[in-house]
Amino acid sequence: MEEKTVSRRKFLKLAGIASSGALLAACGPSAQQPAAAPAAEQPAAEQPAAEKPVAEQPAAPAAEGDKTIRLWVAWGQMNQLFQDEVWYQMPEYEEICKGIKIEYKGNVSEANVMTAIAAGDPPDCGANWSYAQLAIKDVFIDTEPYIQASQYIKQENYIPAIWDFCKFWTFKGMLGLPCFESFLDYGLNYNTELVTKAGLDPNAPPETWSEALEWHKALTIKDAAGNLTQFGLDPYDAMGGDPDGMEVATNHKYWDDTTGKFDFTNELFVEYFDITSKFYEVMGPDQVAGLRQAEGMGGWGGSYNAEAQAMIIEGYWHTGETTIQAPEVAKKNAASWSPVLDSLRGRRVQVAGGHTLAIFKGAAHNAESFKFGEFFNTDAVLDVMFKQVGWILGKKSWLETVDPNTYPGLKFYFDSIPEVTDWYQLRRCPLHGFIWGQLPEVRELCYRGQITPQQAAEEIQHRAVTEWQNQGLPEA
Template identity: 40%
Template sequence: MKKSYLSRRQFLQVSAMAGGALALAACAPAGTPAGSGSEETAAGGDAAPAAEGATVSYWAGWGQLEAAINAMLETDEWKSHMEGLTLEYRGSVNSEAILTAVAGGTPPDCHSNHDYPNLYTRGAVLPVQDMIESSDIVNKDMMLQWTWDYAFFGGDMIGVPGIESYVQWGLNYNIDAAEKAELDVENPPATWAELMEWHKALTTKDDAGNLIQLGLDPNDAMGGDVDFQTSSYGIKWYDEDTREFHLDDERMADIIATTSEFIKYAGPDQFAGMRQVQGNGAWGAAFEAGVQTMIIEGYWHPGETMIAKPEIGQYNRATWSPVSEDRRDVKMQAVNAHFVQIFKEAKNPTGAFRLGEWFNTVTACDIIFKEVGWIHPVKEFIPMIDPNAFPGLDFYVQSEQDATEWHLLRRCPIHWFVKDQWDALRDQVAREEITPDEAAAQLNQRALDEWDAQGLSS
């Protein structure tokens, strides 16, 4: 099955919903569609009617989950747990579709892989702590501590943890490309300066100056995330307790300058042209295409790459992500969590919660790992993971024990706004239109303005 790369946490960077609706019955043969979905609207479409309470509608930002959903429907455990409920599933649903549905009062019952904190601060979703108190499946002791802790914002548990929630940072590199560039694959870069040397060795152009191969895209995947780049320089850009921003900082200017050099070396126009080639601009796709040879990504990268492009995945290796020179000995790792988040206007919140419970079963975890390469840290499931199942996964599993510094990600309600502004300003720095200091100051001011515009100051 062709993977959709509209998926990986890029919902704010796309403008139309891809993919259709799959109405999947727990009692029907797996994968049997109840409607075409291809002509339905982004905000919900005309779904086939069902008896009240018999359907659970679930939208996900990911495009990769469909294979796992289909496999789950074949199991007796699914049929027993869902008790005959029909699952109406849509994949590759972007944020515009979600926000349009919320604004129109027609959201699905639940969703995953969209901006959880933002939807919570908008008052669009239900806290679930009371539901979880009565659950026989989901509780604090059955999952790794960070996943449970991450679910709480402002004293509320904003969703049922599930689907995938594991370690988030690692430098992945293509050892075949690195060896051809005469780099020492057993001694990967530890700092941004060392990474730049690898970037230069791995970036090649044709006689016309077009990019043939790129070392690292500093905008791509987890490496392009505002949380990662600031943390690599020891910056806490947003304080969740005080709700203050710290983006106008000398170290911010340093990391903006550092990462813009990767774009400068490739050539801003050539870099932009490479990203505009069909598929290369999507999350992680340039690595899978063999165009990009390094990527800072989460634990899911080895499995996703091996499943989608085994000819590339076989050469994947992972190590610690780069840091500033003064933090050379820091081994950073990060976590967040994904949820089944239940909308306040859900028609079937009880069924939605039941779906959230399902994703915390060992059966669901095992299917998702095998079909997609994702890990949800249910304690009973973790020992079942083969760290050698996919090239590079062993680093991530071991990093849980070896990391010396941990970070919780994406706690700011305007995280994705700041990320978009960060990318735009870095491009201006790479083109020498503004200085790194100016970029940091503008980024801080834009964050403050957006915070006020969303009514978050009160």
């Protein structure tokens, strides 16, 4: 695939289009994510992939007068960094967070967070949950006053789409501050070696779902007993399974943040259910479920790293995480645009956003939590996160220092900026987490032929509208 180049200055200028209103606000929170294939698809921790639960890491012994903040996140990728107390060894920590200790807990589910809130004992701060859904419950502080007084956090130093990710429907002010990872969220990553062996051209990746289906057929292999040993693309894995993935595929919002209305029954979503179900017809629902049960064959990169999966719809982080987790496989990775429906050929749809450091109301250390967020936005920390975890934050001055060729496939995400025709923001809908939890069942009913694509669209529409009413959520 021919690589186009774009200067860092041009990239940053183009990335600023969101401030002019060109960005379309997409739906939903950074909620829990499916950890396996649809047949066993259960919401787990959000993108990127989570690890096994980790024990809480107690703060280092605090000196008299030190304050300890409790930081909870749904990821597992940072567990080792916190366990090794990497941050305390950095001069930036002493400068910004002197007198502050961190009690870190990774792999924390949203259910556990809600239990803590209900008990009147929330963590001080956290990330990687359904921000929009929690925000509407009024559990976060507005960080705007802290930002106004900060010498480290300046709005003009962030890609507008990333900054605006911290603003949610019905929430007044800023919900936290950009943190941990927040950049570009959609691309079709593929194993060039497997693609070549299948007789396909790695320099001409599929642009539409019909073309992706043909690649999928060529890349899917079963043994003599009919067991699935390799497949092309699981359309519901990783970011493909996120409700926002439906918006990327159809270039249409399932929830309108100006009216508060759902639109799953739109004909574009019916077409989406139809074409994506065909991928399961090729693999066999039971066969893919069986493969997913094998050790190391889970979603969010597991089966891709094992080279049993040739394509995956993922964000930029896939390139770095794969390099760290499976370096030999990463060398074969390439990335291109996430597929769109045939009628949308030529549309280049991209999603910006990711995560914020949310600070809880009722917690003891709001100011100290914000200081931790300031520290985590320093170039020194962003360097560690990029090198050790593979994550990127849309801080413009730091992005100028990043080599987009560091990880195979990463350059696509940088180069995609000037070619995007339609921008969305990640997870705007207050029911994003709920919908993500409902979609696997509805999709499975559809790809097993128990309901039609039209009925699938009507069913998820019904569930979403009913839940909205049951929660007493407001009209726009």
